[in-house]
Amino acid sequence: MSLGHFADSRALTLGVELELQIVNTQDYDLAPHASDLMRLMKGKKLPGDVKPEITSSMIELSTGVCDGSAQALAQLREIRDVLLDAAQRLEIGLCGGGTHPFQHWKRQRIYATPRFHHISELYGYLSKQFTIFGQHVHVGCPGPDQALVLLHGLSRYIPHLIALAAASPFVQGEDTGFDSARLNSVFAFPLSGRAPFVQTWAEFEAFYAKMTRTGVVASMKDFYWDIRPKPEFGTIEVRVLDTPLTVEKAAALAGLIQCIARWLRVERPFDLSEDDYLAYTFNRFQACRFGLDGTYVDPTSGEHRVLRDDLVALIDKLEVHAMELRAEDALLLLRSEITTSGNDAGWLRALYEREHQLSEVVRRQTLRWGGAPA
Amino acid sequence: MNDLWSWVPWSTLGPPDVPVLLAAVVVAGAIAGELIARTTRLPRVVGYTLAGWAAALGGFGVTLPLNPTARLLIDMALALLLFEIGSRVRLRWLRHNPGLLATSVLESLAAGVAVYLALVFIGQPSLVAGACAVLAIPASAAVAGRVAQEIRAEGQVTQRMGYLTALNTLYGVLALVVLKGWIETERAPDLLVAAHALLVSSIGALLLAALLGLAVSLAARRLDLRQEGPALLVLGLVLLAVSAARWMGVSTLLVPLLAGMLLRNVSDRAWSWPRHFGTAGGLLVLLLFVMVGSAWSPALLVAGGAAALALLAARALAKALVVWLLSRWSQLSLKKGIALSMTLTPLSATALVMLSELERADPAFGAGLAPIVLTAVALVELIGPVAVLVALRFAGEVASEAPAPAKEPT
Numbered sequence: 001m002s003l004g005h006f007a008d009s010r011a012l013t014l015g016v017e018l019e020l021q022i023v024n025t026q027d028y029d030l031a032p033h034a035s036d037l038m039r040l041m042k043g044k045k046l047p048g049d050v051k052p053e054i055t056s057s058m059i060e061l062s063t064g065v066c067d068g069s070a071q072a073l074a075q076l077r078e079i080r081d082v083l084l085d086a087a088q089r090l091e092i093g094l095c096g097g098g099t100h101p102f103q104h105w106k107r108q109r110i111y112a113t114p115r116f117h118h119i120s121e122l123y124g125y126l127s128k129q130f131t132i133f134g135q136h137v138h139v140g141c142p143g144p145d146q147a148l149v150l151l152h153g154l155s156r157y158i159p160h161l162i163a164l165a166a167a168s169p170f171v172q173g174e175d176t177g178f179d180s181a182r183l184n185s186v187f188a189f190p191l192s193g194r195a196p197f198v199q200t201w202a203e204f205e206a207f208y209a210k211m212t213r214t215g216v217v218a219s220m221k222d223f224y225w226d227i228r229p230k231p232e233f234g235t236i237e238v239r240v241l242d243t244p245l246t247v248e249k250a251a252a253l254a255g256l257i258q259c260i261a262r263w264l265r266v267e268r269p270f271d272l273s274e275d276d277y278l279a280y281t282f283n284r285f286q287a288c289r290f291g292l293d294g295t296y297v298d299p300t301s302g303e304h305r306v307l308r309d310d311l312v313a314l315i316d317k318l319e320v321h322a323m324e325l326r327a328e329d330a331l332l333l334l335r336s337e338i339t340t341s342g343n344d345a346g347w348l349r350a351l352y353e354r355e356h357q358l359s360e361v362v363r364r365q366t367l368r369w370g371g372a373p374a
Numbered sequence: 375m376n377d378l379w380s381w382v383p384w385s386t387l388g389p390p391d392v393p394v395l396l397a398a399v400v401v402a403g404a405i406a407g408e409l410i411a412r413t414t415r416l417p418r419v420v421g422y423t424l425a426g427w428a429a430a431l432g433g434f435g436v437t438l439p440l441n442p443t444a445r446l447l448i449d450m451a452l453a454l455l456l457f458e459i460g461s462r463v464r465l466r467w468l469r470h471n472p473g474l475l476a477t478s479v480l481e482s483l484a485a486g487v488a489v490y491l492a493l494v495f496i497g498q499p500s501l502v503a504g505a506c507a508v509l510a511i512p513a514s515a516a517v518a519g520r521v522a523q524e525i526r527a528e529g530q531v532t533q534r535m536g537y538l539t540a541l542n543t544l545y546g547v548l549a550l551v552v553l554k555g556w557i558e559t560e561r562a563p564d565l566l567v568a569a570h571a572l573l574v575s576s577i578g579a580l581l582l583a584a585l586l587g588l589a590v591s592l593a594a595r596r597l598d599l600r601q602e603g604p605a606l607l608v609l610g611l612v613l614l615a616v617s618a619a620r621w622m623g624v625s626t627l628l629v630p631l632l633a634g635m636l637l638r639n640v641s642d643r644a645w646s647w648p649r650h651f652g653t654a655g656g657l658l659v660l661l662l663f664v665m666v667g668s669a670w671s672p673a674l675l676v677a678g679g680a681a682a683l684a685l686l687a688a689r690a691l692a693k694a695l696v697v698w699l700l701s702r703w704s705q706l707s708l709k710k711g712i713a714l715s716m717t718l719t720p721l722s723a724t725a726l727v728m729l730s731e732l733e734r735a736d737p738a739f740g741a742g743l744a745p746i747v748l749t750a751v752a753l754v755e756l757i758g759p760v761a762v763l764v765a766l767r768f769a770g771e772v773a774s775e776a777p778a779p780a781k782e783p784t
Contacts, residue, residue, distance in 0.1 A: 039705075090530060
């Protein structure tokens, strides 16, 4: 399969996709109500889209093409409200978060679908961990070469984005110690990680052709990269974010990515180089494990900094671009999280510390998704 | 029950005591249950019921009026199931989904009216028809709770089955209180007396239920009820409340059901405990199914056959029609509506206990009802769990057939 044509899209436009958890309102475990929820969503007029997923306790919502985070937020709120209304009529809960904190993969279950057999045979115990929920942000690129340049530029800030969005400390009833345990599941895939360091579409196509010839990949979908070009949309897609607990945070993260993209595009603050990736996996691990307290190794200077400080410095640099893109509110929200309350993983841990019960934690997640204050 | 033992050579030792019989019931039930689980895809309760059937065919099934031990065990087992099913009913759902509220009220009403008309039509006295109508309102909390748990069903049909069963049990039990008031005033339909009886027993039940709810929520504040040890405390509290209800002459069905509902609706907090209170609860449930399965005899079957069939047909049809017609309004697809209506067919321990209560109020009248009700229970007892299983499979809510929970990251 060839890569196909890189679609036209306006530079710096945004699209947000969120994978949501569907839980019951009894013990707040994951619950398979997606088909009923989809049935109620049929015929509803939405600014974006709501889609089912392979897992019947997950649903994906997406905005249309947005100019900025404010528009994305308005769309997300509208879709959320329609979804919440349907969920109420079915007495089910919806929430964010990168993992369900205590769902147990039941060994006794034998799934009838061949696809599941394939996955579980191939990945063994890893397949237990694949029920994860992420936010994807698309950024529009005027052409394929620009897309690759933006992709490699943004890669420097992947650890920052991971730390800020981390919302998956608990897996299978245990505190993993990680702020984003979700990404550990993604990293288990053979083709996860980063795109090859090529800056032109012609080179990328050559790489893709070689990969398809090996038979290892059949389409772009087989690459589980942190950022990946999406030729059909004419975008690059940032995929490292855990689904946040609120739509406000989701829109703010999209706003931050848009601001970084504009800063990279307009100011070209550094030259791209393969060496940018020397510390990439180290930085990414630090962000997953320690969140905002993680260490960030500057690939150019080799300097070690704390992600929290580096993020504040980054947001300061983005001020002009935030004004230009009307993303001030988005950055304000993120700045206050960075300097005061911390990321969603921290919020979840603190709540568990008080409540000692993960099902109560999930219930509060559903309340926050519904718009209740933290 | 002791006849069986008279021909045993060592019968001079005297009949076996109750614990020995109970142990025999447990062993037989457990073997039958495991056999069913191993050889078929049916839930274990089918095996328990078959063990009961074997007992009934052998002529040593449970007879009415229930002897104190049987009544105690059935009450306790049913109390656990009703408490649990009640604690899953959030009344706010009925507010957000008026179609579901209408379904609940109308399916109960329609079942009662249809059964009454059907029985009068085939020539039953109207009081008998009325009593049967009341007993036909509840679906089976035991079957619904147990089967769904065993096959790990989850989804809208499973959730609604629990709600509708809890609610129609509530309506049925309240109607029974009125009926008993009626009968106790020598069948003079005095509304005032009936209303008084209803009031007194509802207040008593509500009071006990509130006490039970309070005690459980106090326990929940200090202990982790999901662990087997602390869950035993809840089990003990439920059993204590049921004993108190029996002593006060208040419905033993109403108290645990109301307590569960109160708990669920007073606080929003998430909470849960091992389903059916783990092993201890499982033992009671096994006993319940074996005993209810044995509550008939071939002679009874002949006496009550035609009327029981009429009752079952009218009941199933009425419940199904309402659920189908209102499925759209209650936000359910027709396919799932059909599945839901099938889950309401079981008729079991609840009806048996209600019958036993009627028989205590008026032995002659109760004895007149018994052939119809016991035959109906016996006929549905085996079909019920299978109907629930088939319905939940049809709705795609059984774990082994549900779409895979695992996915590759996208």
